[in-house]
Amino acid sequence: MNYRNHFLTVNPEKEEFVTVDGQTFGCYGIITELVTEQTDLTAFVLQYAAPLLKPGDILLLSEKMVACAQGKARPLDSIHPGGLARFLCRYVRKTEYGIGLSMPETMQCALDECGVFRILLAAAAGAAGRLFGKKGWFYRVAGYKAAAVDGPCEFTIPPYDRCVVPAPSHPGQTARMVSKILGCTVLIIDCNDIGGRILASSHRKLNRSFFLRVLTQNPLGQSREQTPIGILRPCPQSPDLSRMREK
Template sequence: MQFQTNENKKVEIKVNGKIYMRHAIHTHFVHPGENYLDIFQKYVLPIYEPGDIVSCSEKIIALCQNRIVKREDVHIGFWAHLLSRFASHPTTGVGVGETIKMQYAIDKVGLLKVLYASIASAVTKLFGKKGVFYEIVGQEVSGLDGFYDHVWKEYGDIGIEMPANPSGVCNEVYEKLGVQMMLVDANDLGQELLGCSDSITLSEKELLGLIRDNPAGQGRQCTPLILIREKKTTKPSI
């Protein structure tokens, strides 16, 4: 098998003294309601070997689970308009600087918590600390993707929530297909492990080290699955 990665990404990576090879698996564009087991069966099983680990983007699992919020169902109110004016506007996706995500945050965790998070964020920014807003409102808000058509126009009018039961999904894939996997929320700025198969013996730090350069990319690559295989070294004959 020929291992191939996305542009500007390396096939090999060293983690904890071992060398691993990564292969970016190209898939079709995944739509809401598809079956993730079918996706793994089609794209992963033909090249998978025992001991491999597949890193999977949380987005395609969430889409398969229909964890979708439609723009038309988010009714933006006064507080979302006001508070979003004081939030930052990241270039990597939609943040609470956009009124629709601020309203989503209010709908999810309540206005009082969002007000508290906004005040705390404003104060801590004065001391150079960022990210406090999302620490307070939680992963469900920070993990919302979509409502952003800069890369995929299909995501312009939908928000994609975090997948439900990440570790359960990983264990289901292993039980039914024999594929070890980890579910990650990753981009070029950072990576987060959401869940993994119980059969995996590597630590969270090691697993994240395998994808620390975000080999899946964050453009239009359509490579949400990364096959990872430890490179076996042959001992020289005596």
């Protein structure tokens, strides 16, 4: 699938085709150069995505990629965690899929992004949730900006293996801007190998719950694939796309 030296790829351990409610989509990543704060997002999508798009395609943008292009990546040595961040991070569970807010630097970033009051309220909710055996109350209160904070991991591409990356600014506006340039639906997604969320969509009526199920396998990958953008392509044998939009 080569187009002007760029191509669609199916990442390791991912399925090329995913079927949800009778609708089948091809799920592809696009290998790109390393995205930095010097990356012009408009030129980037025109270079890598535009030559590959077909009518009906949906463009996927990694929220981390968008944040990096916005210059929001923060080197670890530039973050100076306070006492509150050091205290709160002790109560966050670290998983094999990422650090989350379990280190002082990522917790400090969450405090900076969300505000002290909201994080304290979320911490209280999380503590209450533990008493009742419920998970996820912290992030429900803290919001997507806390959940989207990405910490450094050994499987992350340098230099971001030594950075904390918060949520992108104005994701909805960014999705609509890219959609206007390329003429396709655009989703900014925050996915990993245990789940994810659609941070923003260029089209308000798009059925997010449906597409979250399509994206369950995380087609952009979780390691060093270097596919920060991708395409969902409706298959011809599934012409009825009525479920793609909310009724």
